Amino acid sequence: GQQLNQSPQSMFIQEGEDVSMNCTSSSIFNTWLWYKQDPGEGPVLLIALYKAGELTSNGRLTAQFGITRKDSFLNISASIPSDVGIYFCAGPFLGAQKLVFGQGTRLTINP
Amino acid sequence: SQTIHQWPATLVQPVGSPLSLECTVEGTSNPNLYWYRQAAGRGLQLLFYSVGIGQISSEVPQNLSASRPQDRQFILSSKKLLLSDSGFYLCAWSRTGRSGELFFGEGSRLTVL
Numbered sequence: 001g002q003q004l005n006q007s008p009q010s011m012f013i014q015e016g017e018d019v020s021m022n023c024t025s026s027s028i029f030n031t032w033l034w035y036k037q038d039p040g041e042g043p044v045l046l047i048a049l050y051k052a053g054e055l056t057s058n059g060r061l062t063a064q065f066g067i068t069r070k071d072s073f074l075n076i077s078a079s080i081p082s083d084v085g086i087y088f089c090a091g092p093f094l095g096a097q098k099l100v101f102g103q104g105t106r107l108t109i110n111p
Numbered sequence: 112s113q114t115i116h117q118w119p120a121t122l123v124q125p126v127g128s129p130l131s132l133e134c135t136v137e138g139t140s141n142p143n144l145y146w147y148r149q150a151a152g153r154g155l156q157l158l159f160y161s162v163g164i165g166q167i168s169s170e171v172p173q174n175l176s177a178s179r180p181q182d183r184q185f186i187l188s189s190k191k192l193l194l195s196d197s198g199f200y201l202c203a204w205s206r207t208g209r210s211g212e213l214f215f216g217e218g219s220r221l222t223v224l
Contacts, residue, residue, distance in 0.1 A: 031211045042201050042215030043155070088155065092211045098145070098170070099211055101155040 006102035023089030113138035117216035134202030
């Protein structure tokens with residue numbers, strides 16, 4: 001079935017550092033989404049991308065929809081403690097009603 | 112505004128016992144509804160989704176079932192729990208035609224002993 005590969009699986013950074021993570025697929029997606037999950041809670045949508053090449057920002061977060069439509073990137077600038085959590089990329093199957101998720105990138109920030 | 116609520120938040124059940132997790136959405140009509148399971152804090156596995164009352168699609172063969180008795184109500188059930196059913200269960204909804212933008216509930220943590 002459809003699979004999204006996220007990397008890195010884990011990141012350990014210092015507060016204030018920039019973060020970069022990516023997501024790739026063997027299939028084309030028409031939409032890319034990035035979610036964040038805080039411990040013990042449900043994921044929350046951060047950014048949605050609908051067009052190849054699109055670059056979208058949400059505060060300190062910036063995400064890009066790859067030109068090939070098979071990848072996406074998420075960057076976080078000047079990380080702060082509340083950025084800790086698991087970040088998931090996701091994409092809907094073409095014409096389907098369901099969403100497939102990557103395995104997540106766990107972000108840990110050292111004080 | 113729209114809200115989603117699922118319960119119970121935490122559940123400890125013995126092997127072989129039944130399960131019922133409930134999810135309701137308020138403030139919208141005819142939503143798409145989903146049940147996901149997350150093991151060990153990583154990865155979201157789609158279990159069931161529904162595009163309307165009584166319409167359930169199953170993604171993974173297992174001893175779980177789902178039902179949608181009302182437009183904004185989604186129930187996850189099992190007649191006999193297995194140890195492998197332990198995990199964090201998440202209900203979510205999306206607007207029709209916007210399947211990518213999911214809004215998740217708070218999650219239900221199930222431990223089967």
